[in-house]
Amino acid sequence: MVENRPWLTVFSHAVLIIGAITIAFPLYVTFVASTLTLEQIMQVPMQLWPGDQLIANYTQVLTGGSTTGSKAAVSSMLVNSLVIALVIPLGKMAISVISAFAIVYFRFPLRMFFFWMIFVTLMLPVEVRIIPTFKVIADLGMLNTYAGLTVPLIASATATFLFRQFFMTIPDELAEAARVDGASPMRFFWDIVLPLSKTIMAALFVIQFIYGWNQYLWPLLITTDESMYTTVIGIKRMIVGSDAANEWNLIMATAILAMLPPALVVMLMQKWFVKGLVETEK
């Protein structure tokens, strides 16, 4: 804004500061709680500066989980979450990029029909088809397996659609130049299309990593074995009953641990992520 209106500046700053506090304060409380003993948390009001239990609490959850609720070690949950959060985006991209390539660059019978079929599944997220999907996964004996946790979440119309839109912006001449150069369709895919899609793939990876990491309902349904818990489910399983019965310090430590990897991924890939959303390298 070029206008110089002091009250507007004060107002907009106030809104921003309140907004930032609203987001940041709960996070801070979570962190502080994860460094206290359970007794300290139960005091009213709870102290708002970090305590001395940081190492003790985190070691406890990483190796042994909570003592009253789930006793599964959070470290193995982190591994499970990581596996899922990696398999889902990679699987999604692998499938969508090829199907989008087929839809954009090949003329085959019923091409648009297949495109719309993929597109229509946008209307059917996991939650809507959860019962039939659970039945299928259960019948296939895939409960408590990585395959069961990831496969139903991999098929993705969103990613296919995004890739399709991106491929349609690649000039036709590029495909023709590659044809004249003697590149077969798959060679064109590997040498030209994939490298050009790098930024959009990075953006998709970030989005889908967080999607995979934050999965709650589906893992909750199909994991009964402690060794297959994801971190998010781990938090849920640590909460066992009444407020006083829960070890909030350990739960908060787990929550902090669950927040770190997505935050890290976003921070590390931020540059690529923004590039993929706003810029096309053509």
Place this chain on the structure above:
Amino acid sequence: MAAVSLRDVHKSYTPELKVIHGVSMEIEDGEFIVILGPSGCGKSTLLRMVAGLETISAGEIAIGERVVNDLEPKDRDIAMVFQNYALYPHMSVYDNMAYGLRIRGLSREEISVRVKKAADILELGDFLKRKPRALSGGQRQRVAMGRAIVREPQVFLFDEPLSNLDAKLRVQMRGELQALHRRLGTTSLFVTHDQVEAMTLAQRMIVINAGRAEQIGAPLEVYAKPATTFVAGFLGSPPMNLIPREGKLLGIRPEHLEPCAASDALLTIDVDLIEPLGADTVVYGHVGDSESVRVAARLPAHALTREGKLALRYDAANVHWYDPQSGRRIDT
């Protein structure tokens, strides 16, 4: 290098939608041919059929001895330069040029030798490591040509390669193209809508209108004796004047009209527009009332400064006659 034959080539997308209606032409080995026509006339389609990017609906295209109708572009031994260059944006200049050679399985050393040689010819030596987006338009154009040169093809195909350049660069690249052709002597087909490019580059040109070849010949020959009213009206700036006379069309080029005394006038126009161009002046006017044909005359620089009646004469040797119905030339 090879000769190229187009034998009654047709292209139709649907039975109703025909874009090329039988074009035949024998292109000699090493010739530089310009395909000239207004936009939408099918000239690019014709070139793309030679390249193998469009199928041939009827007729035959042969490169050398081989009929290439059913061959993939890569098997036709051609190289194409696209209007927007179509460089691979993520590859360096070197890789852009080397890509086709790698696919053909040439050795690393051979590729390096060929790319270096092409880079020398095109003065791209300093840019080999750069990405296309770090190059100027003229440099990109040169990379696109380099990509064609390294393949050492039988035929070069150019699809309006200069139309994205600014006017000055275009003149320069035109010169470089000519020099390149003299040096390599490769058969070349060059599509353009720019008559200056056609006149200056072509050894022979083919003028296309609405999917038909109107005339094939050397540029000056086509200019001197346009076969149809379309060619007469397309070549030259301003184009040939076509004036109805005795049930025929009299064609006379603006530069063949000269001012004269009213008593000697073969043509009197009512001048309403004067365009001084420096070297000469182009005047426009109607032969009769404002409904009648408009005539352009190219006069010496300061020949006329005022609008009004102007008496003009011409030499009978410079007159062309056309049939108004068919548009064909009538040779007397």
